[in-house]
Amino acid sequence: MIFSGQILKMSSQLAEPIQYFLNLNHDLISMNQLFGRELRIKHIGYQCVNCDSDEKIYRMGFCKKCFFESPYASDTIIRPELSTAHLGVAERDLEVEKSIQLVPHIVYLSYTGDVKVGVTRETQIPTRWIDQGATFALPIARTENRYEAGMIEVELKNHVADKTNFRKMLMDELESDLDLKDFRHKIAEYFPKDFKQFASVDEQVVRLDYPYQAPEKVNVFTLDKHPEYSGILKGIKGQYLQFEGDYFMNVRGHEGYVIELDIK
Structure with missing residues (x-):
């Protein structure tokens, strides 16, 4: 076939x-x-x-041309703190950027061999966690746009990894005492003061089962x-x-x- x-x-x-x-x-x-x-x-x-x-x-x-011109490959895809659609300022295409940036976003902790912090549109849950191979995931903030989520992530990634080590993720070694809720509590002091109103404390941990x-x-x-x-x-x-x-x-x-x- x-x-x-x-x-x-x-x-x-x-x-x-x-x-x-x-x-x-x-x-x-x-x-x-x-x-x-x-x-x-x-x-x-x-x-x-x-x-x-x-x-x-x-x-x-x-292709190279589209990577440097398409709004779907802009810097804000990787670095949400650079978002400017909420200011009405275009990076490459304001209407496309509004559709991506001016929607609810989630800041989350996930375990992919290490605990990491990440950002995604609310509509991409749990797809984003599955794509990155997360074993566990926990939302820790819900924001109104991508910029707000990015600013929270920027501060937290000074204390938590924001990248997945694919080899650790694939080796699937789980820390026996891992508790994402406890981890969220430990990093609460690093949550940026100007964005504390977006913090979520009642979310449940999601476990993902892979074949x-x-x-x-x-x-x-x-x-x-x-x-x-x-x-x-x-x-x-x-x-x-x-x-x-x-x-x-x-x-x-x-x-x-x-x-x-x-x-x-």
């Missing part, structure tokens, strides 16, 4: 375990049904997620170095496909790549 098309990040559905769907040209392939099957993945080209050009992907699924078993080691491959790969699919965590022999492919890291997928 052969499929082909442009890779987008996997869609997911909260369940026990989480259900994953590979997005090839907007056709969804149920990945949980393919565990134990051999997959052959062949890189055959590029297709920018913004303009559909066949230029080489530069970053985040965008996955921890490996002995982590070997990550890319289609740039291995344009054709075959392996037996064993599990999924975050946006990583786990193959037999502890080999992993980051699907989101290949957005905009065009592939042939042969399911044996």
Whole structure:
């Protein structure tokens, strides 16, 4: 059975375990049904997620031109504290930026091998946590826009990590005494005074169950170095496909790549 098309990040559905769907040209392939099957993945080209050009992907699924011009790849995607839509000031496209920035946001703690702080739109919960491979997650603030959430994150990341170490996340080693509510209490003193009204203290911890078993080691491959790969699919965590022999492919890291997928 052969499929082909442009890779987008996997869609997911909260369940026990989480259900994953590979997005090839907007056709969804149920990945949980393919565990134990051999997959052959062949890189055959590029297709920018913004303009559909066949230029080489530069970053985040965008060709180089779109990465530096599209509002969907602006600095505020990575650094929400730079948001200016609430001031009526455009970075690249004010209407698009309003739709992204002027909506409720969540500041959260999650455990991805370490406790980290993050920001996402409220509508992206729990998708954001699933995409990053979080084992546990806890909202700690609800804001009216992206700027407010970003300012809270900026202060807290002086005391808590704000990046996921993908190797630790994939090794799936859980600290036995981890309590995100207790962690929230410990960092409460660092919450910026001007934004304390957004703090949430009644939220519950969410646990996420992945179709996955921890490996002995982590070997990550890319289609740039291995344009054709075959392996037996064993599990999924975050946006990583786990193959037999502890080999992993980051699907989101290949957005905009065009592939042939042969399911044996």
